[in-house]
Amino acid sequence: MDMGLVIYYLVVLAVGLANLFCLIYVLVKMYNEKGILHALFGFFCCTLYPFIWGWLNANRLRMYDIMIFWSAISIFGIILQVILQLTGLAQQPDLFPEI
Numbered sequence: 496m497d498m499g500l501v502i503y504y505l506v507v508l509a510v511g512l513a514n515l516f517c518l519i520y521v522l523v524k525m526y527n528e529k530g531i532l533h534a535l536f537g538f539f540c541c542t543l544y545p546f547i548w549g550w551l552n553a554n555r556l557r558m559y560d561i562m563i564f565w566s567a568i569s570i571f572g573i574i575l576q577v578i579l580q581l582t583g584l585a586q587q588p589d590l591f592p593e594i
Contacts, residue, residue: 503575506575507576507579510568510571510572510575511572513564514569514572517561517562517565517568518537518538518542518545518546518565520558520561521546521548521549521558521561521562521565522534522537522538524549524552524556524558525537525545525548525549528552528556529548533548546565546569549561549562550562
């Protein structure tokens, strides 16, 4: 495997982990404000709900910097995935070739 490809996938992994960290941070804030049902809904059903809720409550809960970071890292992740698709690096190797 090419070393550039390994670095690229490590960057994609780091972006994904940063997104997960931001999601968990906002879910904890949501749990403290709205209760367990909202946090569970945000985690299992739709991660867009905590994202929007976080932006609506960013100033009041003093998490404006986290929301800016989450927005930036999400946009960066989308750009990385588009590059991955356009370059053809997203194609999986054939694990079960026909005999």
